[in-house]
Amino acid sequence: MREIRGKQGFEAPPPQDLENYLKQGRKSLNRMKEGKSPLKFRPRRSISVKLVAIAVFILISSSLFIAAPLISLNPSDNNSPINNQTSTTTTITQTTTTQIVIINQDLRSIMIDLEDILIQMISENHSLITPVILDGTINLSHAISEEDLLDFIWYLSQFDMDSDWWKLGKELLTERSNIWNESTFLSYTIPFQLKTLRSLLAYPSYEISLGITDKTSFENTCIALWENITRTYSNITHFIVPSENDSIVIAEDQIVFLDILAQTVNQQTLFNNTKVKSIALEIINKFSSLTANGKGIPDSFAANLSWLSPIFTYKDQGNLMLSLSRLTSLLTSIPIIEVLILRLSEFNDIFLEEDWSVSSEYNDSSKTTDQEYFLTDHAIGVRANTILDKLNVASYIVNMIRTKFEASDSSYYSSIPDHQTQYLLDQLYLLLSFEEYLVLKTSISQTGTVQSSASFFGLISILSLLIIIPVKRKLKKSPPRK
Amino acid sequence: METITFHSYRGGVGKTLLSVNTAFKLAELGKKVCLVDFDLRAPSHRSFLFSSSLKITPAKKSFTAFLVGINGPAEVIASTDKDKFFCVFSDIEILQKKGSKVRSKLTQHSEGGILGKLFEFIRYCELQVFDYLIIDCMPGITYRSLDAMVVSDKVMVVTRPVQSEISGLSLVISECYSKLEGTQLFSIMNQVENLKDLAQPPNGHDVNLAKENVQNIMNCLQTSNPSIPLIHSFRRIPFVTERIYVLEEKDHSFSKEIEVFCSKLVDSSNMRDLNEGN
Numbered sequence: 073m074r075e076i077r078g079k080q081g082f083e084a085p086p087p088q089d090l091e092n093y094l095k096q097g098r099k100s101l102n103r104m105k106e107g108k109s110p111l112k113f114r115p116r117r118s119i120s121v122k123l124v125a126i127a128v129f130i131l132i133s134s135s136l137f138i139a140a141p142l143i144s145l146n147p148s149d150n151n152s153p154i155n156n157q158t159s160t161t162t163t164i165t166q167t168t169t170t171q172i173v174i175i176n177q178d179l180r181s182i183m184i185d186l187e188d189i190l191i192q193m194i195s196e197n198h199s200l201i202t203p204v205i206l207d208g209t210i211n212l213s214h215a216i217s218e219e220d221l222l223d224f225i226w227y228l229s230q231f232d233m234d235s236d237w238w239k240l241g242k243e244l245l246t247e248r249s250n251i252w253n254e255s256t257f258l259s260y261t262i263p264f265q266l267k268t269l270r271s272l273l274a275y276p277s278y279e280i281s282l283g284i285t286d287k288t289s290f291e292n293t294c295i296a297l298w299e300n301i302t303r304t305y306s307n308i309t310h311f312i313v314p315s316e317n318d319s320i321v322i323a324e325d326q327i328v329f330l331d332i333l334a335q336t337v338n339q340q341t342l343f344n345n346t347k348v349k350s351i352a353l354e355i356i357n358k359f360s361s362l363t364a365n366g367k368g369i370p371d372s373f374a375a376n377l378s379w380l381s382p383i384f385t386y387k388d389q390g391n392l393m394l395s396l397s398r399l400t401s402l403l404t405s406i407p408i409i410e411v412l413i414l415r416l417s418e419f420n421d422i423f424l425e426e427d428w429s430v431s432s433e434y435n436d437s438s439k440t441t442d443q444e445y446f447l448t449d450h451a452i453g454v455r456a457n458t459i460l461d462k463l464n465v466a467s468y469i470v471n472m473i474r475t476k477f478e479a480s481d482s483s484y485y486s487s488i489p490d491h492q493t494q495y496l497l498d499q500l501y502l503l504l505s506f507e508e509y510l511v512l513k514t515s516i517s518q519t520g521t522v523q524s525s526a527s528f529f530g531l532i533s534i535l536s537l538l539i540i541i542p543v544k545r546k547l548k549k550s551p552p553r554k
Numbered sequence: 555m556e557t558i559t560f561h562s563y564r565g566g567v568g569k570t571l572l573s574v575n576t577a578f579k580l581a582e583l584g585k586k587v588c589l590v591d592f593d594l595r596a597p598s599h600r601s602f603l604f605s606s607s608l609k610i611t612p613a614k615k616s617f618t619a620f621l622v623g624i625n626g627p628a629e630v631i632a633s634t635d636k637d638k639f640f641c642v643f644s645d646i647e648i649l650q651k652k653g654s655k656v657r658s659k660l661t662q663h664s665e666g667g668i669l670g671k672l673f674e675f676i677r678y679c680e681l682q683v684f685d686y687l688i689i690d691c692m693p694g695i696t697y698r699s700l701d702a703m704v705v706s707d708k709v710m711v712v713t714r715p716v717q718s719e720i721s722g723l724s725l726v727i728s729e730c731y732s733k734l735e736g737t738q739l740f741s742i743m744n745q746v747e748n749l750k751d752l753a754q755p756p757n758g759h760d761v762n763l764a765k766e767n768v769q770n771i772m773n774c775l776q777t778s779n780p781s782i783p784l785i786h787s788f789r790r791i792p793f794v795t796e797r798i799y800v801l802e803e804k805d806h807s808f809s810k811e812i813e814v815f816c817s818k819l820v821d822s823s824n825m826r827d828l829n830e831g832n
Contacts, residue, residue, distance in 0.1 A: 097704035
């Protein structure tokens with residue numbers, strides 16, 4: 073074995089770690105493609121007793137000092153992140169700090185409720201996805217449509233890798249891939265084809281285990297959709313003006329197309345990377361031209377702030393932010409992000425002033441652009457602000473949703489039989505936004521904890537070394553006994 | 555861009571010769587290629603290439619320096635008078651001069667750091683619109699060779715049909731190759747004896763042994779899970795030297811075989827499966 077293992081200083085992972093090293097390496101690679109840092113690999117090695125003893129000594133000594141600061145650093149009512157808002161929102165801070173209570177426990181209990189609802193709806197046999205037999209007859213209203221199933225998979229793919237929800241999406245894509253073929257999809261409208269392709273590319277090819285026939289069919293469908301979409305895209309004359317002509321893509325569709333471009337990394341053998349990048353840059357440049365003053369975004373806002381323009385609503389901008397964050401795996405720098413961040417900040421201030429009107433009744437039109445902001449619009453707001461590390465704004469929106477949950481109570485959770493799939497998708501999207509928000513919140517809390525406790529830990533370590541080193545030197549210098 | 559790593563269970567199978575000639579031939583076929591000497595233990599590309607007729611404009615720093623974070627990727631790529639052929643050299647000076655932290659970063663697991671640097675380099679090459687990144691990594695199972703295989707789109711497993719290769723190859727397949735995900739594996743059999751190349755005909759026993767070795771290697775590759783398709787077999791070159799045959803001896807049989815091999819590589823970039831040609 074020695075001849076194949078590392079020698080001359082170049083080490084190899086021990087056999088029990090090798091598979092883990094390869095798996096972590098692959099995961100790290102995927103993380104880096106998403107713009108995240110690689111995972112840290114730590115082999116299973118035995119540590120010398122001496123090191124263990126020193127580590128335990130330092131740990132016990134410092135734990136007494138760490139405990140006190142930990143309490144004061146926990147987020148509490150009086151220490152709400154809202155207090156840290158920028159000067160542009162100080163008026164809001166003054167009126168809302170007493171009202172806004174960010175308690176992780178409440179949010180987690182809402183998330184548990186959300187998960188229960190979702191699990192109940194899909195059940196072990198995915199009852200929402202296959203027709204359900206009720207009282208001896210098949211109730212097709214409970215069957216999810218292909219479009220909604222694909223959206224469902226797309227949302228699931230955005231959960232943390234290897235989480236149960238993420239795995240569910242992978243499972244659905246694998247087991248249902250045989251029902252999707254190009255001849256069906258090519259008859260649909262371009263916006264539908266865009267969303268379809270995005271969902272088909274949601275998971276890396278190596279995660280979807282298909283037989284040769286199914287795999288070929290699946291890949292052919294992806295390629296056929298891609299070719300049709302890019303052909304249509306190259307023929308469009310208007311960029312974002314909504315039109316009755318389905319071949320002209322609107323802003324929302326362009327954003328879905330950006331998602332597709334980002335997801336092509338999951339099927340690298342099917343797509344020409346150079347072409348994908350050039351298309352992405354072209355779309356981004358067009359969006360950049362829109363963000364210039366006077367185009368698409370009005371300079372002043374109407375009294376009714378429910379939507380800014382029919383062209384580039386807040387929801388579109390939020391979705392664009394999310395799409396661009398995915399594109400960082402493809403392109404290293406995207407200047408438009410800075411512009412969007414600035415605009416988002418401006419919009420946030422205005423919407424905070426207007427207290428983000430929320431529909432008091434949940435209905436099936438929450439996906440449509442309308443005068444009022446619906447649940448998914450708020451969820452998009454949470455996600456967009458989360459990826460920008462704007463914890464204060466994300467917290468505000470989360471709390472808004474949380475209080476609305478509690479106010480609506482049973483009417484919010486009541487099932488609407490004819491619109492269950494809509495309900496399913498929006499609840500899932502909301503859960504996703506909460507998950508991402510909590511990850512940000514936890515990491516910021518931990519950073520604060522680590523920063524202040526690190527100083528005490530360092531102090532104890534230095535003190536320990538100051539004791540150990542002189543003692544060792546003294547022992548060395550002491551003359552030998554005759 | 556496609557990243558291809560040449561790997562072998564042990565040294566001396568002809569990995570460097572193959573990777574250098576392949577990279578150069580791909581450049582001759584019009585592809586923009588970057589060749590990386592990732593054998594940090596025994597880097598040999600510098601002597602290989604500088605002894606050829608290729609004119610090389612040296613880079614400011616070595617790849618080893620980039621891996622330990624001394625400089626950026628742009629400073630390690632050397633250009634040549636072949637306008638689509640670029641090379642990246644490693645050296646062992648850093649290992650010899652610097653302190654233990656640098657050594658351990660390069661020789662040990664590095665907590666994902668070297669993998670991150672490889673990824674950064676690949677991203678840089680993609681932005682420079684390279685068509686191929688060819689990585690010649692150190693043989694055997696080491697953290698660095700595993701890193702190279704993980705980041706690659708394809709791994710070319712270079713083997714020699716000798717008896718001592720068989721057990722080692724089986725071990726590497728079961729311990730390493732079978733656990734690689736997201737990377738396509740192909741094998742190259744190098745230094746296959748050809749009766750026509752021999753000055754004197756061998757005895758029957760040796761001929762049978764040679765055939766048996768080839769068959770055993772093939773079985774090893776085909777029965778592995780997943781199986782590793784044989785993409786090409788190269789004949790043994792008598793009196794082989796470290797040369798860019800495709801540059802210095804275009805009519806040499808090895809150059810012709812490299813050309814066939816590269817055509818398969820180029821075709822496979824547009825295809826999904828790679829078939830055995832021999």
